Amino acid sequence: MNIEALAAVVRQISDRCSRTKRHDWRGFLELDFDLSGLPCGKQAEGSQKGYFSGKKTSLGGNWLV
Helix, strand or coil, X not given: CCHHXXXXXHHHHHHHCHHHHCCCCXXXXXXXXXXXXXXXXXXXXXXXXXXXXXXXXXXXXXXXX
């Protein structure tokens, strides 16, 4: 995934999220994007069925130890 593709997806997600539209922009807005592809339960807030290519996320230098 490249930066341009990630930025486009972040824009799409934030456009659908009403809280970003009502946020008081004088302060910070913290967003947490989980790109791991781990399954979540059907009861998870905002969960929806999606597609993952089957590629595993590699443990690179950007992972916390």
